[in-house]
Amino acid sequence: MNDAAKLVELRRNGILESTHRGHVVVCDAGGVIAEWGNPAEVIFPRSSCKMLQALPLVESGAADAAGLGVNHLALSCASHQGAHIHTDLAREWLAGLGLGESDLRCGPQVPNDFEARALLKEKPESPCQFHNNCSGKHSGFLTLNMHLGGGADYIEIDHPVQLAVKEAFEDMTEAESLGWGIDGCSAPNFTCEVGHLARAMAKMAQPEKLGATRAAAAKRLVQAMMTHPLLVAGEGRACSALMAAANGRAAVKTGAEGVFVAILPERGIGVALKIEDGNSRASEAAMAALLVRLGVVDAADPRVARYLHRPDINRRGIKAAEFNVTEEVFAQGRPL
């Protein structure tokens, strides 16, 4: 079993100061194309697997029965920052189903969006469950639940909604999940090997070999993410910036504790990575570098470059350090 590989580093005046290690797997339909670290490392995908968790919503017919649009599907895969574009859409979505904030089980969260936070302070008003970064996923769960007719607590591990999510997750990763934990939004999150998560993403990228219903659902969700990058995260966030830069050639999604996945429909490629120490500064840098090597974004694009080579500007405006993906692994690597 390989140990975690050194992927990203911070250098001060050219001298190594900090290092991030992790596990990366790049797959296509034929199997693994490239890997660093240990592909069999068991990880919590956290929010990176939201598009897998949304499969039953579409496959069951619940999304169509509720008249969900491309924007709602994008939001169902989102870790958004509680801006008005996110909270308004979730609120309208649930209202259309005759549901409201109290039906959610994600808990309230102070929004990361600057304007939304300032407005709450000004009113003053407490953040609500619509501000929770997972309120789109939970609106999807509620929509699926109306269809399945389960109880109100749709986040319980043995609830029909979560059983459907688990089945889709295990089917796509082609492995039985041997563990689970409670996520930040109180929904269950199932473990898998990082390589199996990459395999699932490759199937999302090229779903033709899946059954027709699943294939259609996968295509719609990936297309929705790529169509609405801002709904999937928000202004200034890595997922939105990288998807905007990829311009329809990749859907990407971050997960807490240093997880990041990518789906490249044109190339039928899936990527999954986990930074061992859980730091998103490293997962974002590694994902940006992989997308460059995979040819779907340009390293010179400022939306990409800011993650690839992040200068550490000190309090007098001096560039004191620089944060980079390791040359051995990424920058000097051949195209993938």
Next chain:
Amino acid sequence: MNDAAKLVELRRNGILESTHRGHVVVCDAGGVIAEWGNPAEVIFPRSSCKMLQALPLVESGAADAAGLGVNHLALSCASHQGAHIHTDLAREWLAGLGLGESDLRCGPQVPNDFEARALLKEKPESPCQFHNNCSGKHSGFLTLNMHLGGGADYIEIDHPVQLAVKEAFEDMTEAESLGWGIDGCSAPNFTCEVGHLARAMAKMAQPEKLGATRAAAAKRLVQAMMTHPLLVAGEGRACSALMAAANGRAAVKTGAEGVFVAILPERGIGVALKIEDGNSRASEAAMAALLVRLGVVDAADPRVARYLHRPDINRRGIKAAEFNVTEEVFAQGRPL
């Protein structure tokens, strides 16, 4: 050469989610007592070495000539959060020397202190250089500079102030520094091996074998830190909480990018650690665990326990994960 050791981990529902690796050395006057990882790892001590950087201020007689008290010496070793207790003291200190904010070269910084930040917003007023977490260290540099008669830019690598700082640093670590970088506050920061930093801290703990002037300076600085834990960092900060809990048995100091040192005068022990990935959640946990094993704080003390076993409470108040120092390395280890 040993690789970095696994020191701290996050578990979700008992399953490993993230791991922090690093290097730890515990020394006394006789040498190394315990170590994990690579003691020869070259690191930037960053702010963890502020008490070494303050040695020339005291040894030169500059501190006494300026009439500095125990509180000023504590502030000279601080990475404070810009609360009024910090900024007022720094302002008064420089005013006493006929100097002011414009003489500082640390740059302005938005204070981490909640009240100070709210007040700036209310006025509204921009943060100034006194709010910089290093303004105490820089006030010390300015005081030393009056004594030495150097030029205004006391942060330049070849300025008499920095030459004196480098000499003290190399003398205490007993090694020539082979590199340096610019710190967040624009002052030079010299590299050293983590084991050499621990050795320097052991000498700070038991300075009797040093020359009389250095020994007296070391004692005064360590005593100042332990006398004024809040001046060294601030409310809710690890350095202040752990020093308050140690109640005169340890001076501790954090540094950016996952560095932490401790000085235990009663036992003549010095500690230095670096978390490889630079995360302070891990350096704080590891230092808290070491202080427990070294017998200077109580693991049940809430000021310590919050760093040792940090529960990850999710947005509905459920304990979803827990952050712990690894059992192998610390929790089940014998007392040191």
